Every structure is written in structure tokens, then in C-alpha cells.
Amino acid sequence: MTILSDLGGIIGISLMYSAPLLYTSLGGVLSENSGVVNIGLEGMMTIGAFAGAAVAYFTQNPWIGFVAAAIAGGLLALLHAVACVTFTADHVVSGIAINFIGPGLALFLTKIFFDGAAMTIPLDLDHKIPRPLNGFFSSISVSNDILKEIVGTLDSIFNQYATVYIAFILVFVIWFVLYKTKIGLRIRSVGEHPRAADTLGINVYAVKYLAVILSGVLAGLGGAAMSIAVVSNFRAALISGQGFIALAAMIFGKWRPQGAMWGCLLFGAAQGLSIYLGGTTLGISSQLLAMLPYIITLIVLMLFVGESNGPAANGQPYEKNQA
Amino acid sequence: MNGRNIANLSPREIIDSGINNIPEDRQKRGLVLDFTVAENLILENYHEKPFSQKGRLNHKKISGHAIELMEKFDIRPRNDKQLAGELSGGNQQKVILAREITNDPEVLIAAQPTRGLDVGAIEYVHRYLIEQRNKEKAVILVSFELDEIMDVSDRIAIIYDGKIVDIIDANDADDADEKTIGLLMAGGGSSNETE
Amino acid sequence: MKQSKILITLISIILGLLVGGIALLIAGFNPIEAYGIMFNGIFGSPKYIAWTIVRSTPLILTGISVAFAFKTGLFNIGAEGQYIIGSLAATLVGYFLEAPIIIHAIVAILAGCLAAAIWGGIAGLLKAKFGINEVITTIMLNWTALYFSNFVVFWEPFKRPNRDASQKILDTASIEILEKWKISDAGKEVLNSNEFLKDFLNPPINFGFIIAVLIAILVWYILKHTTLGYQLKAVGFNKDAAEYGGIDVKKKMIISMAIAGAIAGVAGATQVLGVSKETAILATTEGYGFDGIAVALIASNHPIASIPAGLLFGGLKYAGSKLQPNIGAPMEVINITIGVIVFFIAMPKLIQIITSFVSRRKRGVEVDDTK
Numbered sequence: 001m002t003i004l005s006d007l008g009g010i011i012g013i014s015l016m017y018s019a020p021l022l023y024t025s026l027g028g029v030l031s032e033n034s035g036v037v038n039i040g041l042e043g044m045m046t047i048g049a050f051a052g053a054a055v056a057y058f059t060q061n062p063w064i065g066f067v068a069a070a071i072a073g074g075l076l077a078l079l080h081a082v083a084c085v086t087f088t089a090d091h092v093v094s095g096i097a098i099n100f101i102g103p104g105l106a107l108f109l110t111k112i113f114f115d116g117a118a119m120t121i122p123l124d125l126d127h128k129i130p131r132p133l134n135g136f137f138s139s140i141s142v143s144n145d146i147l148k149e150i151v152g153t154l155d156s157i158f159n160q161y162a163t164v165y166i167a168f169i170l171v172f173v174i175w176f177v178l179y180k181t182k183i184g185l186r187i188r189s190v191g192e193h194p195r196a197a198d199t200l201g202i203n204v205y206a207v208k209y210l211a212v213i214l215s216g217v218l219a220g221l222g223g224a225a226m227s228i229a230v231v232s233n234f235r236a237a238l239i240s241g242q243g244f245i246a247l248a249a250m251i252f253g254k255w256r257p258q259g260a261m262w263g264c265l266l267f268g269a270a271q272g273l274s275i276y277l278g279g280t281t282l283g284i285s286s287q288l289l290a291m292l293p294y295i296i297t298l299i300v301l302m303l304f305v306g307e308s309n310g311p312a313a314n315g316q317p318y319e320k321n322q323a
Numbered sequence: 324m325n326g327r328n329i330a331n332l333s334p335r336e337i338i339d340s341g342i343n344n345i346p347e348d349r350q351k352r353g354l355v356l357d358f359t360v361a362e363n364l365i366l367e368n369y370h371e372k373p374f375s376q377k378g379r380l381n382h383k384k385i386s387g388h389a390i391e392l393m394e395k396f397d398i399r400p401r402n403d404k405q406l407a408g409e410l411s412g413g414n415q416q417k418v419i420l421a422r423e424i425t426n427d428p429e430v431l432i433a434a435q436p437t438r439g440l441d442v443g444a445i446e447y448v449h450r451y452l453i454e455q456r457n458k459e460k461a462v463i464l465v466s467f468e469l470d471e472i473m474d475v476s477d478r479i480a481i482i483y484d485g486k487i488v489d490i491i492d493a494n495d496a497d498d499a500d501e502k503t504i505g506l507l508m509a510g511g512g513s514s515n516e517t518e
Numbered sequence: 519m520k521q522s523k524i525l526i527t528l529i530s531i532i533l534g535l536l537v538g539g540i541a542l543l544i545a546g547f548n549p550i551e552a553y554g555i556m557f558n559g560i561f562g563s564p565k566y567i568a569w570t571i572v573r574s575t576p577l578i579l580t581g582i583s584v585a586f587a588f589k590t591g592l593f594n595i596g597a598e599g600q601y602i603i604g605s606l607a608a609t610l611v612g613y614f615l616e617a618p619i620i621i622h623a624i625v626a627i628l629a630g631c632l633a634a635a636i637w638g639g640i641a642g643l644l645k646a647k648f649g650i651n652e653v654i655t656t657i658m659l660n661w662t663a664l665y666f667s668n669f670v671v672f673w674e675p676f677k678r679p680n681r682d683a684s685q686k687i688l689d690t691a692s693i694e695i696l697e698k699w700k701i702s703d704a705g706k707e708v709l710n711s712n713e714f715l716k717d718f719l720n721p722p723i724n725f726g727f728i729i730a731v732l733i734a735i736l737v738w739y740i741l742k743h744t745t746l747g748y749q750l751k752a753v754g755f756n757k758d759a760a761e762y763g764g765i766d767v768k769k770k771m772i773i774s775m776a777i778a779g780a781i782a783g784v785a786g787a788t789q790v791l792g793v794s795k796e797t798a799i800l801a802t803t804e805g806y807g808f809d810g811i812a813v814a815l816i817a818s819n820h821p822i823a824s825i826p827a828g829l830l831f832g833g834l835k836y837a838g839s840k841l842q843p844n845i846g847a848p849m850e851v852i853n854i855t856i857g858v859i860v861f862f863i864a865m866p867k868l869i870q871i872i873t874s875f876v877s878r879r880k881r882g883v884e885v886d887d888t889k
Contacts, residue, residue, distance in 0.1 A: 039653070079861070083861065083864055083865050087865040087867045087868045088867055089864035089865045089867075090864055092593060093815055093860065093863065093864035094861065094864040094865075096811055096812065096815065096860055097857050097858070097860040097861035097863075097864055098857070098861075099857075100812060100853050100854075100856050100857030100860060101853070101854055101857030101858065101861065102857075103850075103853065104850045104851070104852070104853025104854040104856075104857055105541075105850075105854055107848065107850040107853075108541065108545070108848045108850040108851055108853075108854060111848035111850065112545050112546075112848065116842075116846065116848075237801070237802050240802050241657065241660075241661065244595075244653070244654075244657045245657075247653070247654065248654040248657070248658070251651060251654060285669055285672065287665040287666070287668040287669035287672065288665070288669060290661075290665040291661070291662050291665040291666065291669075294658040294659075294661045294662050295658070295662060297658055298644070298655060298658045298659075298662075301644075301648070301650050301654065301655070302644065302648050302650065333764070333766070334761055334762060334763070334764045335764035335765075335766070338763075338764050339764075344762075346762060351756075351758050351759070352758045352759055352762045353759060353762070354756075354759055355752055355755045355756045355759045355760065356755070356756065357755040357756070358751075358752065358755060362748070366752070366759065366760075366762075366763035367763045367764055369745055369748050369749070369763075370745050375744075375745045375748075378744050378745050378746060379743055379744055379745070380742075380743050380744060380745060380747075380748060382743075
């Protein structure tokens with residue numbers, strides 16, 4: 001019956017690793033649906049990870065840290081919005097700038113606030129993001145061995161940090177906002193055909209600003225979901241590539257929140273699988289295992305995605321007075 | 324095309340078999356806006372002499388060729404190093420025209436060639452289309468402008484629902500009037516039936 | 519590069535340094551002092567100048583790689599992985615092959631070039647055949663390259679016992695200038711009498727820089743004077759029009775990525791053969807490929823301009839590393855500075871507004887004077 005508990009273990013790890021990707025990928029969905037390409041998610045995640053860990057440490061409250069991460073990400077995204085929306089910058093170039101500024105600022109501030117150290121002081125277990133279902137399953141007393149196994153498996157799967165639950169709830173929220181509300185319609189129309197939206201009286205600039213800032217907020221939360229949940233502090237290379245993986249998930253999901261979710265889960269699962277295999281006695285080189293998530297992602301992209309096109313006006317600067 | 328089936332060939336092969344095309348969307352398919360006028364003019368022949376030899380471009384010849392064409396087709400401003408994106412719509416169209424026509428193609432397909440052009444430019448275009456016809460080359464003009472079609476064409480084929488529903492002789496006063504053509508465009512019966 | 523572009527770049531650099539200075543000020547450091555240390559850290563002695571050149575060489579090459587890709591319409595964020603593959607291949611050839619001096623190095627560099635070209639080409643192929651965005655594929659390939667490199671280094675015949683690295687390359691493969699001579703007795707005697715040379719040859723100054731310059735010229739030539747360059751640019755600027763003109767867009771994409779990969783591979787190869795002489799087992803990538811993106815943008819994607827841009831970036835990074843030991847300022851201020859430079863380069867409109875504002879004020883003063 002250990003297969004069950006193994007499976008539970010893999011699923012549990014997968015969910016935990018997917019969560020930070022989910023926040024960030026949802027951020028990408030929002031921004032790009034409004035027509036602003038956001039390569040800078042990586043930088044926004046990093047500054048969020050720093051802000052979350054630092055503020056959580058100084059206030060000894062993870063939730064205040066969580067909010068701080070959102071604000072930090074949003075502020076960095078504001079730079080991106082100003083550049084792309086107001087000054088019609090090339091979205092990709094601005095995003096790259098953000099990817100230098102974000103981590104640079106994050107580590108800079110870490111060294112300033114933590115006495116020259118290259119990492120924030122780790123939070124102890126009580127002051128990290130809590131696990132609401134902690135102890136829930138283990139408190140169920142069962143006599144039967146098989147039932148014990150099942151309960152153990154459920155514990156592996158569902159005993160997650162609160163941030164994981166919030167991530168999945170957000171998938172639904174973003175989906176709802178984007179497809180069932182007026183503002184969501186405006187975001188999407190601005191990304192598809194800004195001129196038409198403009199003539200209908202929609203303030204294209206304001207909507208884009210909103211979408212981009214929100215994408216930073218979400219990416220910041222994603223960073224915090226790493227630094228104050230998965231691990232306990234912020235350090236260099238904590239965020240290395242997750243922002244881009246989240247972008248890949250967004251493209252995989254064809255710019256829809258639910259699709260992005262599957263993309264993040266896929267990658268998280270590949271990561272979980274590779275960690276699990278590393279723990280077994282199979283003796284596969286840890287390096288090959290580490291490659292696994294990336295290769296699996298490539299194969300899946302090859303087989304299932306194909307030519308993917310984002311919103312029609314994605315990446316194009318909008319100018320009101322263009323001929 | 325001269326007895327050879329050219330369906331599904333690559334663009335290169337189709338061009339090489341003697342067909343040139345003036346595309347409907349000049350900015351999307353007709354020009355590389357970030358290229359200079361000179362570079363755009365050799366878009367289909369860059370690999371031929373005298374523009375290049377053994378993979379090496381001959382900028383002098385390319386420039387000379389461009390200046391010659393700019394004179395002939397009155398493309399302004401007379402700067403072959405000007406970026407195509409900086410030209411007016413009319414001049415952009417003239418660049419495309421110059422390129423497609425100087426190949427002296429056997430078949431020239433012109434889709435909406437005068438869209439957005441001023442009166443003088445429209446005249447140029449029509450004049451060259453007729454010149455090609457006079458040289459016994461085939462010209463297929465695709466257009467929404469009835470006036471243009473009736474001015475320039477020898478025969479008019481009307482398309483409805485993706486199919487050619489009738490081909491009329493433009494000189495035939497009975498068939499080639501606006502009402503009849505308009506009716507056919509909207510899906511009315513062919514002229515034979517209305518008789 | 520057009521006049522206005524050079525101006526925008528220069529202003530962006532100044533603004534970037536300004537913001538960096540402000541960050542230092544807010545953090546409680548003296549920016550003048552900091553910049554003084556940095557300036558001295560680059561130009562203060564022949565040794566520092568040599569180190570700057572050494573540190574900049576891989577950046578120049580990855581910069582050219584990314585710039586070339588951009589010019590052909592592709593975003594080569596995979597320079598990182600191509601660099602790794604290039605350095606791995608060069609190390610393997612450098613250690614396992616036995617060949618006379620100079621030839622050995624050339625073969626090693628070519629090996630790195632070819633291996634990385636294939637690595638880049640994979641991404642090109644995935645884009646051409648499956649339509650997958652090259653940003654995604656190259657990022658996946660970056661990580662794959664890292665772990666693959668580690669995996670190969672762990673291989674018994676290649677790994678150095680008791681070190682997390684491969685065996686060192688044979689002497690015949692090295693491209694370090696006067697490597698053996700300068701530590702020999704004869705060499706030391708000569709150098710002791712010439713302070714400048716002694717200092718200058720202290721760091722592993724190598725032929726990599728010359729190779730970088732040659733490649734910059736080669737790439738410039740390809741883009742400006744060959745039909746291949748013409749086709750690649752056409753595809754990059756407008757692939758619909760290029761296709762219309764008869765260019766095989768798919769094939770060109772693969773070629774572009776392969777060439778970009780090859781250049782980044784040379785970066786890795788020259789770094790190994792000239793400086794590190796080995797491939798180490800790494801937890802994360804070294805960052806040359808990623809930094810190359812900034813170099814390319816600062817150079818406006820011009821291959822020749824990548825040389826000064828790479829030197830600037832390398833200089834900033836090298837000098838920045840001296841901040842912490844000297845005044846305790848975090849060297850990350852350099853990343854912020856570079857980020858801000860790229861940020862302003864992204865917004866030519868903003869700079870145009872600033873410059874026209876400045877020139878309008880000047881004109882206003884002149885008008886008043888004539889009254």
C-alpha cells in the first residue's frame with residue numbers, strides 16, 4: 001500500500017511547488033490579456049519574496065509579510081506599466097530591465113536591512129504562513145492499517161500551507177473576474193483591439209495600468225509563497241526561473257487562468273516526481289532527475305500546444321492619436 | 324501556368340515561375356517597413372546578379388537599381404536609404420508596384436492596389452496595369468471599387484460566396500453596367516438567367 | 519548606430535549611474551566615494567584594466583549572440599545554456615584530445631561553437647516546427663544544459679577527484695597569453711623589471727578578447743553584406759513579407775538560433791580555455807548569458823557596439839565587486855544601475871521629452887537675449 005502514500009507524497013510536493021508558480025502565472029494572464037507582455041514576472045516575484053520574508057520577520061507576522069509582498073510586486077510592476085503604457089516602451093526590453101532591477105533591489109535591501117547578510121533571517125515555524133489543516137488528519141485515530149495509510153496519504157496531499165489554498169482559490173477568482181465581470185471584459189478587449197475599446201469609451205491606459213499592476217501584485221504574492229511558506233527566508237537564487245516557468249505555463253494554458261493552472265500543476269508535478277525519484281533507491285543521477293521537469297515541459301509543449309497566439313494586440317504599444 | 328500545375332508550391336517557386344503579386348495588405352505582406360526602400364525593392368531578387376554574387380551583397384548595384392526605379396515610378400522622397408515605414412501610403416504602394424512590375428511577370432495579380440492612394444497615384448497604378456496588358460502580359464485585378472474595375476478591365480469576373488459566378492466582357496454595354504454587376508456581386512442570378 | 523540612438527544610450531547610462539548613486543545615498547553610503555572606488559577599481563592599475571578586459575570578454579560574446587538573435591527577430595534568452603554547452607565541449611576537447619598548441623585550442627573552440635550551435639538550433643527547430651515560443655524553449659534548455667553539464671562532469675574519467683569540477687584542460691589547449699612564460703624564472707626576471715607588464719599580465723589575460731572582436735566584425739559583416747544576413751533580417755523584421763518575397767522563414771529561424779548559439783558557445787569556450795581551465799559543477803548558472811541580454815540592449819543590438827557595451831557592463835560588475843570590501847556597500851547596486859540603464863533605453867520617448875524640454879529652455883533663453 002505504500003504506492004498510495006508515495007502518490008500522496010508526490011501530489012503533496014507538487015501542489016506545494018505549483019503554488020508560487022500559480023500566483024505568478026495568473027499575474028501573467030492578467031497583464032497579457034490586457035495586451036502588455038510581462039517578461040518581468042521573475043523580477044516582481046523576487047522583490048515580493050524579499051518583501052514578504054523581510055516584513056514577516058520584522059513584524060513577526062506572515063500575513064503582513066504577504067501583503068507587503070503584494071505591494072512590493074505591484075510597485076515594481078508600476079514601473080513596467082509606466083514604461084510600456086505611457087512611454088510606449090518595448091515590452092520585452094522593459095521586462096528585462098525589471099528582471100535586473102527586481103533581484104538587484106531585493107538583494108541590495110537584504111544586505112542593508114540584515115547587516116550585510118545575503119539572506120533575510122529565517123522565520124521559525126510559528127511565524128511562517130500557517131498550515132490550517134496541520135494535525136487535522138493526524139488527529140483522526142483509526143485502528144485499521146489500510147485506513148491509517150489512507151489518512152496518511154490525505155495528510156500528505158491536503159496538509160498544505162495556506163498560500164497553496166489561496167492560490168487555487170485565486171484561479172477561480174481571476175477566471176471569474178476575467179470572464180464574468182465588466183472589468184474583465186474591458187481588460188480583454190483592450191488586449192484584443194484597443195482602438196475599438198477606446199472608441200467605446202473605455203480608458204485604455206487605465207485598464208492596462210490596472211492589469212499590469214495587478215500582475216505585479218500576484219507575482220509578488222508568488223514570491224512570498226516561496227519565501228515564507230516553502231522555505232523560511234529570502235536569499236539569492238531563491239527565485240531562479242520560476243517567473244519564466246510561470247510564463248511558459250501561461251502560454252501552455254493559452255492565456256486562460258484555468259489553462260495556466262494546469263501548466264503550473266504539470267511543472268510542479270514533474271518537480272515532485274523528480275524529488276520523489278531522488279528519494280528512492282533507484283540510483284538515478286540527481287542531475288538527470290533535476291533535468292526532468294524541464295524536459296517534460298518541453299515534450300508536453302511539443303505534443304500539445306503548437307502554435308499559440310496570445311491576445312491580438314499583445315505587445316503592441318497603444319497610442320491614442322495614431323493614424 | 325504554362326501547362327504546369329503550380330498549386331501548393333512555395334512562394335519562391337511561384338515567383339520563379341513568372342507570377343508576381345501586389346498584396347492587399349501592403350504593410351503586412353508587401354513591405355519590410357524596417358528595411359530601406361532599396362532593400363525592399365530587391366526582396367524577391369536579392370539572390371540574383373547583379374545584386375549579389377556568391378552570397379555577398381553588392382550595395383552599389385542595389386542602390387543604383389533603387390534610384391532608377393524611384394525615378395521611373397516617381398517615388399518620393401528620392402532617397403533609397405529611406406526606411407519604407409517612413410513613406411506615405413501612396414509611395415509605399417509605388418515601391419511595391421515597382422518591385423512587382425519590373426520583374427516583367429507573365430502574370431501579375433494586383434489585390435486592392437489603389438487602396439488609400441491619392442488621385443495621381445491611382446492614375447499611375449492604372450497606367451502601369453494597362454501597360455502590362457499592352458505588352459501581352461496577364462493582369463488580374465482584384466478590387467472592391469466598381470469604377471476602377473470598369474475603367475481598367477477587359478473582362479470582369481464577379482465573385483460571390485467564394486466562387487466566380489460570371490465573367491463579363493467589359494465592352495459589352497448591356498452586361499457591363501453597374502446594376503448588373505452589383506446584382507451579381509450580391510448573389511443575384513447570372514446575366515444569362517436574367518435575359 | 520544613428521546619432522539619436524547613441525545619445526539616448528549615453529543619457530540612459532548617466533541616468534542609471536545617477537539612480538545607483540541615489541540608492542547608495544539612501545542606504546547611507548557616499549555615492550561619490552563609491553563611484554571613486556569603482557573608477558579606481560577599473561583604471562587604477564594595469565592589473566585592474568586587464569581584469570576588466572578578462573571579465574568583459576564572455577559578456578561581449580553573449581551580447582553579440584543575443585544582439586544577433588534580436589536582429590533576426592528572435593529573443594535568445596538561451597545564451598546561458600548555449601554558453602554552458604560551449605564551455606563543456608571545449609573542456610572535453612581540451613582534456614581528452616591531444617594536439618599541438620594553437621591547433622588544440624582552435625579545435626576546442628570549434629567544438630564549443632558547434633555544440634552550442636546545435637543547442638541553439640534545437641530551440642530554433644522547436645519554434646519552426648512546433649511554433650513554440652523560443653523564450654520558453656530556451657529557458658527549459660538552459661536548465662537542461664546546466665544539469666547535463668554537471669552530469670557529464672560527474673563522469674569518472676572526466677571528474678577531478680576531491681573537487682566539484684572536471685579535470686583541467688591540457689596546456690596545449692590554453693589560450694591564456696604567455697601563461698607558462700610569466701611564471702617561469704626567465705619570465706619573472708623580465709617582468710620584475712617592468713612594472714606595467716608585470717601588473718598587466720597578472721590576471722589571466724587571454725586571446726578571448728581578440729576572438730570576441732573578430733567575431734563582432736564577422737557578425738557585422740554577415741548582417742550588412744551577405745544575402746544570408748539580408749534574409750535573416752527580413753525574417754526578423756517582418757516574416758510575412760519575407761515569406762512573400764520567397765524566403766524560407768522556418769529554415770532561417772533555425773539558422774538564426776544556431777548562429778546565436780554558436781556565438782554564445784564561443785563565449786563559454788574562451789572562458790574555459792583562457793580563464794577557468796575547467797568545468798565546475800554548479801548549482802545555478804553563472805549568469806553570463808542573462809547579462810548578455812543587457813549588453814545587447816545597451817548596444818542597440820549592434821554587434822560592434824557590443825564591444826564597448828560589454829566592456830561597460832564587465833567594468834561595472836568588476837568594479838562593483840570592490841564596493842563591499844571597501845565601504846561595505848552591497849555590490850547589487852550595480853544590478854540596479856544596469857537595470858535602470860536598460861529601463862531608460864527601453865523608453866526613448868521619455869528621453870526625447872527630457873531633451874526637447876532642455877533644448878526648449880535653452881532656446882527660450884536665447885530668444886530673451888535678443889530682445
